[in-house]
Each structure stands twice: as structure tokens, then as C-alpha cells.
Amino acid sequence: xxxxxxxxxxxxxxxxxxxxxxxxxxxxxxxxxxxxxxxxxxxxxxxxxxxxxxxxxxxxxxxxxxxxxxxxxxxxxxxxxxxxxxxxxxxxxxxxxxxxxxxxxxxxxxxxxxxxxxxxxxxxxxxxxxxxxxxxxxxxxxxxxxxxxxxxxxxxxxxxxxxxxxxxxxxxxxxxxxxxxxxxxxxxxxxxxxxxxxxxxxxxxxxxxxxxxxxxxxxxxxxxxxxxxxxxxxxxxxxxxxxxxxxxxxxxxxxxxxxxxxxxxxxxxxxxxxxxxxxxxxxxxxxxxxxxxxxxxxxxx
Amino acid sequence: xxxxxxxxxxxxxxxxxxxxxxxxxxxxxxxxxxxxxxxxxxxxxxxxxxxxxxxxxxxxxxxxxxxxxxxxxxxxxxxxxxxxxxxxxxxxxxxxxxxxxxxxxxxxxxxxxxxxxxxxxxxxxxxxxxxxxxxxxxxxxxxxxxxxxxxxxxxxxxxxxxxxxxxxxxxxxxxxxxxxxxxxxxxxxxxxxxxxxxxxxxxxxxxxxxxxxxxxxxxxxxxxxxxxxxxxxxxxxxxxxxxxxxxxxxxxxxxxxxxxxxxxxxxxxxxxxxxx
Numbered sequence: 337x338x339x340x341x342x343x344x345x346x347x348x349x350x351x352x353x354x355x356x357x358x359x360x361x362x363x364x365x366x367x368x369x370x371x372x373x374x375x376x377x378x379x380x381x382x383x384x385x386x387x388x389x390x391x392x393x394x395x396x397x398x399x400x401x402x403x404x405x406x407x408x409x410x411x412x413x414x415x416x417x418x419x420x421x422x423x424x425x426x427x428x429x430x431x432x433x434x435x436x437x438x439x440x441x442x443x444x445x446x447x448x449x450x451x452x453x454x455x456x457x458x459x460x461x462x463x464x465x466x467x468x469x470x471x472x473x474x475x476x477x478x479x480x481x482x483x484x485x486x487x488x489x490x491x492x493x494x495x496x497x498x499x500x501x502x503x504x505x506x507x508x509x510x511x512x513x514x515x516x517x518x519x520x521x522x523x524x525x526x527x528x529x530x531x532x533x534x535x536x537x538x539x540x541x542x543x544x545x546x547x548x549x550x551x552x553x554x555x556x557x558x559x560x561x562x563x564x565x566x567x568x569x570x571x572x573x574x575x576x577x578x579x580x581x582x583x584x585x586x587x588x589x590x591x592x593x594x595x596x597x598x599x600x601x602x603x604x605x606x607x608x609x610x611x612x613x614x615x616x617x618x619x620x621x622x623x624x625x626x627x628x629x630x631x632x633x634x635x636x637x
Numbered sequence: 638x639x640x641x642x643x644x645x646x647x648x649x650x651x652x653x654x655x656x657x658x659x660x661x662x663x664x665x666x667x668x669x670x671x672x673x674x675x676x677x678x679x680x681x682x683x684x685x686x687x688x689x690x691x692x693x694x695x696x697x698x699x700x701x702x703x704x705x706x707x708x709x710x711x712x713x714x715x716x717x718x719x720x721x722x723x724x725x726x727x728x729x730x731x732x733x734x735x736x737x738x739x740x741x742x743x744x745x746x747x748x749x750x751x752x753x754x755x756x757x758x759x760x761x762x763x764x765x766x767x768x769x770x771x772x773x774x775x776x777x778x779x780x781x782x783x784x785x786x787x788x789x790x791x792x793x794x795x796x797x798x799x800x801x802x803x804x805x806x807x808x809x810x811x812x813x814x815x816x817x818x819x820x821x822x823x824x825x826x827x828x829x830x831x832x833x834x835x836x837x838x839x840x841x842x843x844x845x846x847x848x849x850x851x852x853x854x855x856x857x858x859x860x861x862x863x864x865x866x867x868x869x870x871x872x873x874x875x876x877x878x879x880x881x882x883x884x885x886x887x888x889x890x891x892x893x894x895x896x897x898x899x900x901x902x903x904x905x906x907x908x909x910x911x912x913x
Contacts, residue, residue, distance in 0.1 A: 464881050468668075615759055
């Protein structure tokens with residue numbers, strides 16, 4: 337029988353050290369992310385209100401109630417609108433700006449920082465600014481429209497039930513476009529110039545070499561951009577809270593705000609957890625399906 | 638000759654578009670900062686958009702009557718402590734991922750990153766209940782702990798990338814010279830990757846400084862952060878816009894300075910995980 341010699345010193349170095357290095361963060365995560373998710377899930381099957389010390393298990397009652405709740409569908413629809421518009425406007429604009437900035441222009445860093453600035457600001461402050469800009473009687477948009485004689489175009493930007501959510505989404509787009517630009521630019525910079533030159537030698541014009549060579553090579557970055565936008569769209573809270581609190585009525589409500597109001601204003605904690613479980617599942621499914629398919633196949637995670 | 642003119646026209650168009658977009662990006666922010674120095678009447682006056690008699694009344698109200706400095710102090714304490722904690726806890730983990738072979742490393746990394754993608758919104762109620770059960774509502778420690786928890790996945794992800802850039806040869810030679818694993822991390826890796834560590838720190842700081850939902854749920858009186866006050870002033874009736882604009886301007890000031898001066902570093906931090 338052949339005995340393998342075990343080098344204890346080697347084990348210490350190769351096995352124990354990484355475990356010691358990893359332990360603080362991994363243990364925190366095991367306890368807290370799984371723990372709280374399970375806690376959330378269990379609570380959603382009870383009638384706990386957040387105040388009393390007693391509660392009963394009521395099975396699926398919260399979920400049944402949720403699926404009959406008109407506000408839930410308004411909120412869900414608004415999150416979907418948010419994702420849909422964000423997947424068009426900032427995606428396209430960000431790519432467009434990245435292509436422009438990539439053309440070895442002067443002042444590149446200044447432009448990049450300016451475009452990027454809104455992304456780094458607090459959603460609450462952005463909400464303050466844009467509520468003020470959208471203000472119906474004296475806000476800058478309506479004042480400008482009436483000053484140039486276009487009173488008819490003046491709108492209740494964040495007062496009209498049909499329009500409000502789009503005004504909010506555009507504010508969100510204003511905020512996130514710089515981020516998509518920076519990501520796309522990083523993607524463009526990682527493409528080797530040789531490939532583009534080769535396509536030029538083969539007779540491709542500017543547009544062709546972009547569309548057939550560069551654009552497909554941005555696939556990885558596009559994956560990241562799309563995933564980020566979808567996640568952000570489904571967890572949006574601060575902006576809506578500051579600008580409209582979901583109003584008028586429930587017209588601009590979103591899932592996160594719906595959950596917050598039910599749990600912390602109406603003291604329906606368990607109902608709130610049911611909402612967040614559904615919200616979690618939506619994001620999880622979208623992201624898991626989308627990302628596991630693309631990112632993990634890339635090899636280098 | 639003709640080709641050159643055409644090229645110049647195209648360049649001109651590019652600058653035009655970039656300038657227009659810059660104005661759209663900056664205009665609302667500049668408008669807010671100007672507005673915060675206007676009297677309540679001038680705030681909405683179209684004649685006084687650029688030219689007005691500056692007034693400090695909103696800032697006086699905010700800092701003297703409302704003690705806004707205290708809220709800024711709260712934000713600063715939370716931001717600095719959770720950023721430092723995220724880096725201290727994240728560095729060893731990032732180093733382990735960057736250097737050691739381990740089974741299912743890819744899965745663990747993916748899992749860690751997925752933590753970042755999960756919406757904190759989904760766990761705000763259980764966290765609130767746990768913190769309340771522990772009697773830690775409205776304390777620094779609870780919020781610092783949570784922010785560190787939210788920052789860690791991204792911090793590990795970014796730091797791993799930066800640490801991988803440090804050449805292995807330096808480590809090998811110091812290992813031969815008898816340096817311990819912790820010594821290598823402390824004396825070799827950290828100094829070599831300091832730029833990346835700073836970039837990661839900035840990303841964490843911006844997230845923490847701007848965070849709203851958890852600060853809203855977990856604070857009531859003592860640890861209310863600056864963004865919460867800005868939001869509350871906007872939502873409260875009867876204060877007018879001036880104070881909300883002044884609070885907003887103050888909240889974004891440090892972030893604007895960081896973005897403008899450390900912009901390249903910050904963008905590198907934020908795109909790093911995406912490109913690699």
C-alpha cells in the first residue's frame with residue numbers, strides 16, 4: 337500500500353489560511369442573508385402586524401389578498417414600465433454617448449465626469465430637484481413653456497395620474513444614463529483596435545464596422561447593463577417616495593413603496609413581507625435566468 | 638481638403654451633442670444650488686434665474702434652527718465607519734479569492750456578487766424586526782452593521798480585481814524571505830494595491846452617504862441622516878422650497894467634489910467588475 341505523504345505545513349498554508357481569510361465575510365452572509373430571507377418568508381404566512389406580541393399562522397391568506405389587491409397590479413405595472421423605458425432610453429443614449437466620447441476628443445475626462453455626476457447623487461436630492469423642476473404652476477419646465485408661448489404643452493408632470501410615472505422614469509433615466517455610458521465606454525476601450533482595423537481593410541465603412549464588429553463584442557457589457565437596469569427598476573424606492581409618495585392616489589406607486597407603506601404606515605408587517613417576497617422572487621428569477629445563462633458561460637466570473 | 642472639412646464638421650457636431658448633454662446633466666443641479674441661495678420669492682421667479690440677490694436665510698434656518706450639522710455628522714459617522722469596516726473585512730476575503738485555489742471558487746464568487754444584486758428592500762422588514770428586538774433602533778451600531786453588510790459583496794468583488802493586478806512575483810520573493818501570509822497581505826499587497834483600495838472605498842462611501850430606505854426605517858431621532866432631512870423638508874408642507882434645496886445642495890456637495898476630482902478613479906472602480 338502506498339502511503340501519500342501529507343505535508344502538514346503545506347495544508348496549513350493552502351487550506352487553513354484561505355478559510356481564515358474568508359470566514360469573517362462568509363459567516364456574516366450565511367447568517368444574515370439566508371436568515372433574513374427565511375424570516376421574511378415565514379412571516380409572510382402569518383398575520384403579524386408589527387405591534388402586538390401575538391400572531392397566528394394564516395397560510396396563504398396574505399398572498400391571496402395580495403393577488404386581489406388592485407394596488408399590487410398598479411405597482412407591478414409601474415415597475416415594468418420603469419424597466420421597459422429604462423431599457424430603451426438610457427441604454428441607447430449611454431451607448432451613443434460612449435461612442436462619441438470614444439473618438440479621442442479633447443476634454444474627455446471632463447465630459448465623462450459631468451455625464452457621470454447624476455449617478456453619484458442621492459436619489460432623495462434628485463427627487464427634490466426634479467419635483468421642483470416639474471412643479472405645475474411655477475416650475476421651470478412649465479414656466480419656460482408658457483414664456484415661449486407654448487402654454488398648451490404645460491402639463492401636471494407629477495400630478496396627472498397617467499403621466500406621473502413617466503415623469504418619474506425620465507428622472508431615473510437622467511440619473512442612470514451616465515452609468516451606462518461609463519460601462520459601455522469601458523467595453524469599447526477593451527476592444528482591440530486591430531479587430532476594427534481588420535474590418536476596415538476588408539472594406540467595412542464606419543457604420544458597418546460598428547454594427548457587425550464592435551457591437552457584438554460589447555455583449556458582456558450589455559449583459560451587465562441590462563441586468564443592472566432591471567434590478568434597479570424593480571427596487572426603485574427613494575425617488576418615488578420623495579417625489580410623489582406613490583400619488584396621485586396610487587397612480588405612481590411601485591412595489592418597494594407599496595411594501596413600505598403597508599408595513600410601516602398601516603402596520604401590516606406580514607402583508608408587507610408577502611409583497612417583498614414576491615418582489616424578491618421577480619428580481620431573483622429575472623436575474624438568475626439572465627445572468628447565470630450569460631455571465632457564468634464566459635468562464636472568467 | 639474636402640475630407641478634412643468633413644472631419645471637422647463631424648468633430649464639431651460631436652462637441653455640440655456632448656455639450657448639450659452636459660448642460661442637461663448639470664442644469665438641474667446648478668439650478669438647485671442657485672435656488673438654495675435665493676429668497677423664497679425668487680426661487681420660482683423666471684426673471685431671477687441667473688441674477689438675484691443672494692440670501693443665506695435657508696442655510697441659517699437649516700444650520701441654526703434645525704441643527705442640520707448634527708444630521709451631517711450622523712451621515713459622516715455612518716459612512717466612514719462602515720466604509721472602513723467593509724475594507725478591513727473585505728480585504729482578506731478578496732485576497733483569498735485572488736490568490737488561493739479553492740473548490741467551487743466560481744460559485745462562491747457568483748454567490749457573493751448576487752448578494753449585491755438582491756434588493757435590500759426585500760429584507761428591510763426582517764432587519765427592522767431584528768434590530769427592534771435587540772433594542773438597537775435609532776443607534777449607530779445597527780446601521781453601521783447593515784451598511785457594512787450591503788457594501789461587502791461589491792467591496793470583495795472590486796478588491797479581488799485590484800489585488801489580482803499585483804504581480805505574484807513580489808509575493809513569492811517575500812515568502813522566500815520568510816514573510817508570513819498575513820505579513821504579505823499587510824506589507825506587500827496593501828501598499829501595492831492602495832489605488833484600487835481607495836477606489837473601492839469611494840464606491841462604498843457614495844453608497845452609504847446616499848442610502849435612504851434603511852436610514853429611514855431604522856432611525857427616529859438620534860441618528861437621522863442628512864438625506865432623510867432633505868426628503869422630509871421637501872415633503873413637509875409650509876416650509877417652501879428654499880430649505881429643501883439648501884439641504885439637498887449640502888448633501889450633494891461632498892459627492893460632487895469627489896466625482897469631479899476623483900472621477901477617473903471612481904469610474905475605474907465602478908466599471909472594474911463589469912469589464913473583467
